[in-house]
Amino acid sequence: xxxxxxxxxxxxxxxxxxxxxxxxxxxxxxxxxxxxxxxxxxxxxxxxxxxxxxxxxxxxxxxxxxxxxxxxxxxxxxxxxxxxxxxxxxxxxxxxxxxxxxxxxxxxxxxxxxxxxxxxxxxxxxxxxxxxxxxxxxxxxxxxxxxxxxxxxxxxxxxxxxxxxxxxxxxxxxxxxxxxxxxxxxxxxxxxxxxxxxxxxxxxxxxxxxxxxxxxxxxxxxxxxxxxxxxxxxxxxxxxxxxxxxxxxxxxxxxxxxxxxxxxxxxxxxxxxxxxxxxxxxxxxxxxxxxxxxxxx
Ligand SMILES: [Zn+2]
Numbered sequence: 001x002x003x004x005x006x007x008x009x010x011x012x013x014x015x016x017x018x019x020x021x022x023x024x025x026x027x028x029x030x031x032x033x034x035x036x037x038x039x040x041x042x043x044x045x046x047x048x049x050x051x052x053x054x055x056x057x058x059x060x061x062x063x064x065x066x067x068x069x070x071x072x073x074x075x076x077x078x079x080x081x082x083x084x085x086x087x088x089x090x091x092x093x094x095x096x097x098x099x100x101x102x103x104x105x106x107x108x109x110x111x112x113x114x115x116x117x118x119x120x121x122x123x124x125x126x127x128x129x130x131x132x133x134x135x136x137x138x139x140x141x142x143x144x145x146x147x148x149x150x151x152x153x154x155x156x157x158x159x160x161x162x163x164x165x166x167x168x169x170x171x172x173x174x175x176x177x178x179x180x181x182x183x184x185x186x187x188x189x190x191x192x193x194x195x196x197x198x199x200x201x202x203x204x205x206x207x208x209x210x211x212x213x214x215x216x217x218x219x220x221x222x223x224x225x226x227x228x229x230x231x232x233x234x235x236x237x238x239x240x241x242x243x244x245x246x247x248x249x250x251x252x253x254x255x256x257x258x259x260x261x262x263x264x265x266x267x268x269x270x271x272x273x274x275x276x277x278x279x280x281x282x283x284x285x286x287x288x289x290x291x292x293x294x295x296x297x
Pocket of ligand 1: 112113114119174175176177178
């Protein structure tokens with residue numbers, strides 16, 4: 001079961017905010033309730049926020065009808081480009097939250113309105129960054145694996161838990177005035193890294209490349225296969241409605257742009273397939289971006 005909601009719910013209750021627990025799914029009702037209650041904060045996964053934004057546009061509901069001020073999004077990796085899209089479609093400020101079930105769920109770290117790094121609640125959780133290969137502790141602004149120790153948790157304290165999440169601790173202070181340590185957004189996991197033709201590839205890199213290409217939607221799937229000895233990677237991307245009604249020639253041009261953008265980002269050429277709008281599976285929880293069909297036995 002997805003435990004994320006409880007931390008948010010009780011946290012909001014603690015400072016006197018009213019919460020409308022919705023869970024994922026039933027998107028029409030989500031949009032209705034957003035208008036009826038004039039909710040000002042939305043919290044969910046970034047991919048579901050994207051989907052809500054899309055649905056809002058599709059339903060023809062103008063942004064003036066909803067009252068969202070900020071969104072607290074987490075539980076999966078996302079990019080700055082995705083943040084821009086969410087902010088545009090939902091008319092809010094999109095903020096990053098970080099947590100993990102093993103430590104306490106959401107609330108280990110939360111971005112402030114400056115959107116300049118995620119503030120770690122370091123009076124409760126002691127953060128370190130290590131080199132995932134050697135275990136060596138790294139300094140500020142050096143990228144590695146986040147390791148957390150709980151300082152105040154009772155019953156089951158966790159000592160130097162390896163999160164497998166790749167980030168860095170930031171030097172300097174935040175303009176908001178809070179003095180807690182900040183971390184950068186998670187850019188990958190030390191274990192979901194795909195090695196394609198010997199090159200390290202993170203799904204977030206593919207996403208970043210796709211979001212820079214005109215005419216495609218940020219709904220995508222990465223399929224990794226190993227037909228013979230070498231890994232192959234296929235990226236399926238949804239076209240926008242406008243693009244899909246265009247000529248084949250136009251589609252081919254965009255396909256080439258995607259291939260080029262991905263190659264510029266990860267250094268290797270991948271196969272790209274453009275799909276019809278809304279044909280890739282939508283997620284109401286964590287998006288399944290990578291389908292690994294390789295057999296390692
Ligand atoms: Zn701040």
